[in-house]
Amino acid sequence: QRKGLQNSAEDSTLKWYKDLQEAAAQCAQSFDQLNSAKDAQTKKLKLELQKAATIPVSQIASNSGSQLREIFDKIDKLLSGRAVVSGGKSVSTSQHPQGLEFVSYKLAEKFVKQGEEEVASHYEAAFPIAVVASGVWELHPQVGDLILAHLHKKCPYAIPHYPPMKDGTPVEEYQRILGYRVDDSGVEGQDSFLKRMSGMIRLYAAIIQTKWPYSSKQGPVPHGLNHGWRWLAQMLNMEPLADVTATLLFDFLEVCGNALMMQYRGQFWKLILLLKEEYFPRIEAVTSSGQMGSVIRLRQFLETSLQSRQISPPKGQLSSMFWRS
């Protein structure tokens, strides 16, 4: 029987994370031949396949529902081995034995990068990206697992996991494991780091509450709100980290707090109450005076929610109107 807050995530969580990483590594291994091809023709095919996978993701925007459908159809076609036209050229995964693995891997990576780059500066971009990702996930579960693997690698807090410093790990390497960008000019600033992490957590929070509206499958989504519960519960079971914990809890709750509230009602409010009354003081205790911003934003959110017994739906959520556009 464990007592009090823990220093790391539960074994089952960590095992799940490791399994996903291994599967992703195996996938990368499996298309190595295509990836490192030297002959011009295969290289060209690789370029076309990658474009067919990634360009549609970069085009996701909240302009219209019909546009998202087109993008989704393109991706679905590609993953189903049918030919798609990209830049005037027709390409299909059937043109290479490793085409499908390659495309799945690149696609998943692209979804996460888009979250990192774009959601970080436009929070609302999380929703259109999430809805396409979740539709693809449903029809092509292998892509879903790869999305998780890429996400966890770039943002361990999405697991959630606070990687401990291991003896002998160089500082720079450790910073990288924690999600910081490190290059010749040094490690990136805290604000820039937090922004990217926020972007990825917001994308994750959007994915777990979203279902592709044109899905032909009945039943629960492959990665749904039960993972929202899991994430939140796991976060609150661990000792908080300064700055990071408050920032990400706020991001996560702002995006999927409303959905979790509707789903888990009384049990959800028990979580929020615990967070406010027992966990929040623990966050405050590890916060120094220059880091109050995230703490005060979280407190404001918790107070407003508890007072009104309500959590507003997130800004930027796609409405049913949107799908008629």
Add this chain to the structure above:
Amino acid sequence: TGTAGGASDSLFSPQSKLTEEELNQFKAKRFTLGQIPLKPPPADLLAV
């Protein structure tokens, strides 16, 4: 994928899939710090 990351693969946990401790947490008025079950609550215990 079974119990990916400690969560069950359905939106609610059947009571039979929960340990006694987990069930007690869901039945109690409040959660205990550090002992929130990672599995989602059972559908019939949403009102507390």
Add this chain to the structure above:
Amino acid sequence: IKEKPEENGKHDKAAQSLLNKLIRNNLVNTTNQVEVLQKDPNSPLYSVKSFEELRLKPQLLKGVYGMGFNRPSKIQETALPMMLAEPPQNLIAQSQSGTGKTAAFVLAMLSHVDPNNKYPQCLCVSPTYELALQTGKVIEQMGKYYPEVKLVYAIRGNKLQRGMKLQEQIVIGTPGTMLDWCSKFRFIDPKKIKVFVLDEADVMIATQGHQDQSIRIQRMLPKNCQMLLFSATFEESVWNFAQRIVPDPNIIKLKREEETLDTIKQYYVLCNSKEEKFQALSNIYGAITIAQAMIFCHTRKTAGWLAGELSREGHQVALLSGEMQVEQRAAVIERFRDGKEKVLVTTNVCARGIDVEQVSVVINFDLPVDKDGNPDNETYLHRIGRTGRFGKRGLAINMVDSKMSMNILHRIQDHFNKKIEKLDTDDLDEIEKIAS
């Protein structure tokens, strides 16, 4: 074919300032130190590293953090303690746009009003209606948890009933209307004003009449009213004006960050036609994640063509061109800033002066040249150069399609003495490498 560069007329400065405000959603990085000239050199100089140290009203602290701020910007570190001091101190502050001046004086105004008094206590004058509106938005955001404080716009078109007295504590507007409201119509009792802000002084003096009107407003205010003046640049004329508006000032200056090509990766791509350029562009898009890109073309015609091609491929494209009115341009920029469109295609001339620091990739579809066809180094630097060491990592890609443009590229390269590497856009691995 030579197209005439479009001239944007006399409101150029105000328009540029507005567009820059609209495209920005971030603080500009600065590493330079602020220079401070105190009215009383013997008084201690305070600077703060956190908002807590300012002992703000809790509602305002919440408002500041609610905007996503974490700590004071460089100029705010010194300016805020001065502006919030008792007794109030006058201040002239100069720093480039995007360094946090507006947020600073909005916080000062909100801190100084007494919400129980239902009459104007702070006046803020701005050069144009649109700029006043932007400041108003900041007041509303920062004052979100302080709803007792109300705001009204003194702008042409906002007609009030004769003889009425304003109840709002903060009035923001353009100099002409503000003056009318203070003197001719007496909606405002200038004797009760505690804080007077003059924003964008350099833009202000570029408009006929604004300078006089501002001075006439200032003359009506009580002696102990706090006077604050802000400007992005500081020529002699601005300085003269500032001294007439702000008696016994403290002065804060933050040198403009040098734009440098050091933190940016520059590449060029060799093509034979504009179709090939387009193909190269699409390969780049396939290989690297571009949250937002700005693409510069020489003529309106190329820009239009490119935007069309990109949309046909399913990209969300915004087109900014010189014949658009300011409002139209503002709308395009806002949509782009909000991420509704991810690619902004524009002509070299039209985007002159717009800060693109927000954008992670800049593509010169045509290289910038002046009217004689010589390389326009200044524009190149402004567009591509970045400030601050830990600023956003930048990537610039130049498309070259003739001997002539290769020559221009070489001259740009020589001018800055910085190598521009060749990029083969048919080689995926090579493109991927440049983004890592």
